[in-house]
Amino acid sequence: xxxxxxxxxxxxxxxxxxxxxxxxxxxxxxxxxxxxxxxxxxxxxxxxxxxxxxxxxxxxxxxxxxxxxxxxxxxxxxxxxxxxxxxxxxxxxxxxxxxxxxxxxxxxxxxxxxxxxxxxxxxxxxxxxxxxxxxxxxxxxxxxxxxxxxxxxxxxxxxxxxxxxxxxxxxxxxxxxxxxxxxxxxxxxxxxxxxxxxxxxxxxxxxxxxxxxxxxxxxxxxxxxxxxxxxxxxxxxxxxxxxxxxxxxxxxxxxxxxxxxxxxxxxxxxxxxxxxxxxxxxxxxxxxxxxxxxxxxxxxxxxxxxxxxxxxxxxxxxxxxxxxxxxxxxxxxxxxxxxx
Amino acid sequence: xxxxxxxxxxxxxxxxxxxxxxxxxxxxxxxxxxxxxxxxxxxxxxxxxxxxxxxxxxxxxxxxxxxxxxxxxxxxxxxxxxxxxxxxxxxxxxxxxxxxxxxxxxxxxxxxxxxxxxxxxxx
Numbered sequence: 001x002x003x004x005x006x007x008x009x010x011x012x013x014x015x016x017x018x019x020x021x022x023x024x025x026x027x028x029x030x031x032x033x034x035x036x037x038x039x040x041x042x043x044x045x046x047x048x049x050x051x052x053x054x055x056x057x058x059x060x061x062x063x064x065x066x067x068x069x070x071x072x073x074x075x076x077x078x079x080x081x082x083x084x085x086x087x088x089x090x091x092x093x094x095x096x097x098x099x100x101x102x103x104x105x106x107x108x109x110x111x112x113x114x115x116x117x118x119x120x121x122x123x124x125x126x127x128x129x130x131x132x133x134x135x136x137x138x139x140x141x142x143x144x145x146x147x148x149x150x151x152x153x154x155x156x157x158x159x160x161x162x163x164x165x166x167x168x169x170x171x172x173x174x175x176x177x178x179x180x181x182x183x184x185x186x187x188x189x190x191x192x193x194x195x196x197x198x199x200x201x202x203x204x205x206x207x208x209x210x211x212x213x214x215x216x217x218x219x220x221x222x223x224x225x226x227x228x229x230x231x232x233x234x235x236x237x238x239x240x241x242x243x244x245x246x247x248x249x250x251x252x253x254x255x256x257x258x259x260x261x262x263x264x265x266x267x268x269x270x271x272x273x274x275x276x277x278x279x280x281x282x283x284x285x286x287x288x289x290x291x292x293x294x295x296x297x298x299x300x301x302x303x304x305x306x307x308x309x310x311x312x313x314x315x316x317x318x319x320x321x322x323x324x325x326x327x328x329x330x331x332x333x334x335x336x337x338x339x340x
Numbered sequence: 341x342x343x344x345x346x347x348x349x350x351x352x353x354x355x356x357x358x359x360x361x362x363x364x365x366x367x368x369x370x371x372x373x374x375x376x377x378x379x380x381x382x383x384x385x386x387x388x389x390x391x392x393x394x395x396x397x398x399x400x401x402x403x404x405x406x407x408x409x410x411x412x413x414x415x416x417x418x419x420x421x422x423x424x425x426x427x428x429x430x431x432x433x434x435x436x437x438x439x440x441x442x443x444x445x446x447x448x449x450x451x452x453x454x455x456x457x458x459x460x461x462x463x
Binding site (some may be wrong): 164165 | 366369462
């Protein structure tokens with residue numbers, strides 16, 4: 001693919017910092033392809049192969065839609081979040097079959113305001129660009145035959161602003177030392193017996209209720225109809241408080257082992273991916289094995305980190321509060337009694 | 341013109357408002373903006389969203405009563421208003437307006453923004 005060199009937005013080059021996001025950067029090939037197509041004012045598809053990969057729809061140089069399995073699309077966000085009721089959506093979808101203009105139809109039917117819908121589409125685009133740009137990009141192909149997207153943003157978003165936003169998101173995650181990788185780390189509610197006593201926001205309760213050890217931030221974004229980046233931020237905060245624990249890592253070392261090895265972030269998830277697997281063949285690790293009955297006092301690394309975060313220690317040792325069982329499987333142990 | 345920009349232009353028509361933006365509550369992203377183009381807007385938006393998230397969480401956690409309506413910052417010459425347009429379970433939108441107090445008074449600007457804000461996203 002012959003592309004002229006364009007100056008890249010700040011932060012596109014490799015960055016350094018703590019956690020997995022300190023080592024990630026917006027893929028240069030993708031940035032280049034996007035900016036070149038945008039500057040030429042082209043209406044094309046940009047096919048991105050890799051993980052998660054996807055298709056960027058450009059109209060007159062503006063990004064109008066992004067399809068990627070890495071982030072929820074507008075339909076998922078609108079329906080799962082309850083912004084649009086499902087029966088109304090079905091009716092609008094049917095009515096839009098002839099014209100192909102679903103966005104206009106749902107606004108016309110009064111299901112959502114045009115400005116609100118545009119805001120959702122812009123937020124969804126930025127989220128999709130984030131997962132696409134920080135993923136593993138193998139190739140970018142420009143395809144001239146562009147087909148219209150059902151829920152397209154009009155007018156399209158400027159690619160440079162989308163890339164700048166992606167860079168900002170990476171910097172935020174790196175600055176907060178996020179140890180959670182949005183598409184790899186499956187989380188479980190740590191110290192769940194304590195969380196019910198903690199003052200948590202509704203959003204945090206939603207996350208803890210779904211943290212069953214089988215969902216990553218990406219998976220939960222689909223389940224809740226929220227953004228992958230927004231949930232990664234929330235995951236990071238809850239992880240810092242010890243309320244969320246990484247149980248296993250997709251395609252890599254189980255997080256508990258990585259913690260003990262002194263490298264909590266583990267390898268760069270996208271660099272660690274097995275190249276022999278090829279595009280679309282994700283190297284998925286087996287589910288965590290059930291452990292043999294443990295010794296008395298021994299705790300699972302997935303359930304209780306080796307060094308409990310400060311908040312958790314304070315909560316367990318609460319100066320005046322009632323004693324809280326530290327582990328339901330160990331009813332004899334209570335708050336204030338550290339594991340031997 | 342986009343529907344969002346048309347809505348934000350209405351806020352910009354209020355006397356004293358020099359810049360306005362719609363900010364994503366969950367991520368701190370500038371969804372759309374109108375008025376003076378400031379290079380620090382993304383950083384301001386991220387800070388505003390962070391403050392709003394902290395405030396909303398405090399209210400949700402039951403240490404205070406009611407829902408967050410707005411946050412304002414006042415200096416000798418400026419008035420910055422962050423108004424919650426919509427919020428539900430961690431997701432929502434904030435309207436940010438930067439007002440020059442030499443051209444209006446704070447109460448009037450706040451009232452006019454309040455009057456506009458309820459219908460801003462329904463347009």
